[in-house]
Amino acid sequence: MPVEKLPSGTVLIVGGGPVGLVLATTLAKHGVRTVILERNWTTTKWPKMDLTIARSMEIYRRLGISEQLRDIAVPSHYPFTCLFSSSLHADKAITSWDLPSPDEFRQRIHDQNDGSMPAEPWMRISQEVFEAWLKRLGEENPLIDFRAGWKVTDANETDDGAQVTAINPENGEECEIHADYVVGCDGAHSIVRNSMGITLNGGPIHAFAVLVHFRSKDLSRLRKHGQFWHLFFPNPASEGGSIKGALIAQDEVDTWTIHRFMRPDMDHTQYSSEEVIYDVLGGMDKPYPIKVDEILVRSTWTPSVALAESYVGPKQRIFIAGDACHQTVPTGGYGMNTGIADAYDLGWKLAGVIKGWAGPKVFSAYEDERRSCGELALKWSQVHMGNLMKMSSAVGLEADVIESPGSEGQDMRVAMHTYLQTNDGHNQSIGVEMGYRYNSSLSVPSTLDQTPPEFNPRAFTPTTLPGYRAPHVFLTDGTPIADHFGDEFTLVVFPDASEFNSSIRCFRDVAQRRNLPLRIVQLKGEDHAREVWGARLVLVRPDGFVSWHENAAVGEDAVDRVLECATGFN
Known part of the structure; x- marks a missing residue:
């Protein structure tokens, strides 16, 4: 059998989807070469993901690709409105989640400069568009060797490497x-x-959905209830309740995706793709026909909830990331976005070990840190989906009542509205997206540590406790604090006269001795940022999470201990 040995320091990535491509892009930013083996010749034609959460946009900003990506995304002035309707035959929707557009979100970030907000607003883009763009970007990168059509059949570790x-x-x-x-x-x-x-x-949940991706410019009928991102249609309680289906606007022009949820005993092949579309849009009423210009793809998919027992091989030479580690139901958009964060985290750790400034404990920390995030994503995707699925039975939804003109119909509409406004965490759980804490050996204790803030799925509490994402705050010149971080480690100092000069010298000297790339950022006169951060010395990891913080000057021995732990050597 022919054998190819990749040059020392090259990472072999199996899978050239978004997670593999983001990993390769992250490694390239650190100067590390990769080879990607992708079994498919072309990128996906399926619109698997249509939401890029704010944390992923922060990652793309750090990789230097966020603005290019926004140029090909759904225009930023469109809101993320989610409508809930009994049927498009009805005069109007029952209720809505009025989620902000990226432009509105960005303004909120600027207005609420208290550390609780992300640095970037969210974004809408279909994976079909995103993956093709990201692949082109990778193919243009001289440090990324993308090989399409390669089917991997086996993988194993050795003491000094791995092979596929x-x-x-x-x-x-x-x-x-x-x-x-x-x-x-x-x-x-x-x-x-x-x-x-x-x-x-x-594993898989006992149900499946038919996906129909199509084009239609019949906007007057599709948008009868107004502009939307998602349009949901429930089943009546007498038919088992839950959600019948949803329509997703992919580009606000002519591209749409229908999901029709079905019982396991239903035979979807009896329905044409057009009939599936009409059936969903009709909701609890008769089918609602529209003019379909083109059926792009049709498939079935089964929701799955699963988590790998380990993310790292026993010899720490093989790793997994993305859907290989965790599978969630679509609600909340946690699936691929969690995978993007996996790739970004693993990227700096691999680069550090390859370059010699990180030690082997960063690999066990990858599992400790990212597996807990996988668990969190699984839990809350199920919570959000459960709230949607229980709505019909909780309200006692019935088709012959919901649109009736009398008091009974009015009461049912109010009950549906109240339930959905009460259970609206679906895309408003920023705590789930970035409020978690990494508990691993890379978080270095200090005298400044205190009880961590109570986890709130709907909020991010700014803190520089080790293991948390460093809070976003705009500095007095209007720049985000994270724009001043280095590609590797960063020491942020809020200096007061010459008090920390000796500590800064110690960090420079110890980092140089350890061959650790370290940027030191001194923020004089940044009283607001200092108040938000609550610490005057903060060591920030390459992924923007805090390794250590302190308010008092530290000597060389303490600095050596901090850097030794933060980089995985102890």
Whole structure:
């Protein structure tokens, strides 16, 4: 069998979807080469993801690609309105979640400069568009070798590296590719995870949905109830309740996606794609026809809730990320966005070890930190989905009452409105998205530590306790504080006269001795940022999370201990 040995320091990535591409982009930013093996010749034609949360946009900003990405996204003035309707035959929707547009969100971030907000607003873009764009970006990067058509069949670790077996598309023959490190970003049915014998706890939910991706410019009928991002239609309680289906506006022009949820005993093949569309839009009433210009793709999918027992191989040479680690139901948009954060976190850790400024404990920290985030995403995606699915039975929703003109119909509409406004965390859970804490050996205790803030799924409480994301705040010149961070570690100092000069010298000297790239950012006169951060010395990791904080000057021995732990050498 032919053998290819990749150059030392090259990371082999299995899977060239968004997670694999973001990992490669992150590694390239740190100067590390990658080879991506992707079994498909083309990027996805399925609109799997349509929400990029604020935390992912922060990551893209740090990678230097956020503004380019916004240029091809849904225009930023469109709000993220979610409508709930009994049927498009009705005169109007029952209620709505009036979620802000990126422009409105950005203004809110500027107005509420208290550390509780993200640095970037969210964004709408279909994965079909995003993945193709990201692949082109990767192919243009000289540090990324993207190989399409390569099907990986096996992976295993050795004491000094890892190897995969793959089928070369040029001749159809198997070959071995050896690398220092391998990362499986190869999806829910991950060959890398299965090859390593890593157990996946959980699995498919007992239901399925028909997806129809289509084009239509019949806007007067599709937008009968107004502009929307998502349009939901419930089932009546007498038919088992839950959600019948949803329509997603992909680009605010002519591209849409219908999801029709079905019982396991239903035969979806009896319905044409157009009939599926009409059926969903009709809600609890008769089918609602529209003019369909083109059916783009049709498929079925089954919701799955699962979490891998481990993210790291026993020899710490093979890792998994994204759907290979965790699978969530779509509500909240946590699936791919959690995978993007996996890739960004693993990227700096691999780069640090390869470059020599990080130690082996960063790899066990990857699992400790990101697996807990996977658990959090699973939990809250189920909470949001459960709230949607229980709505019909909680309200006692009935088709012959909901649109009736009398008091009974009015009472039912009010009850539906009240339930949905009470259970509206679906896309308003910023605490789930970025309010978690990393508990690992990379978080260094100090005398300044205190009881962590109570977790709130709907809010981010600004803190510089080690393990939390460093709070976003605009400085007096209008720039986000994170724009001043380095690509590796950053020491943020709120100096008072010459009090911290000796501490700064110690950090410079110890970092140089450890070959650790360290940027020191001194923020004189930034009283507001200092108040928000609540600490005068803060060590920030490459991913923007806090490693350590302190208010008092520290000497060389203490600095050495801090950097040794923060970089995974102890």
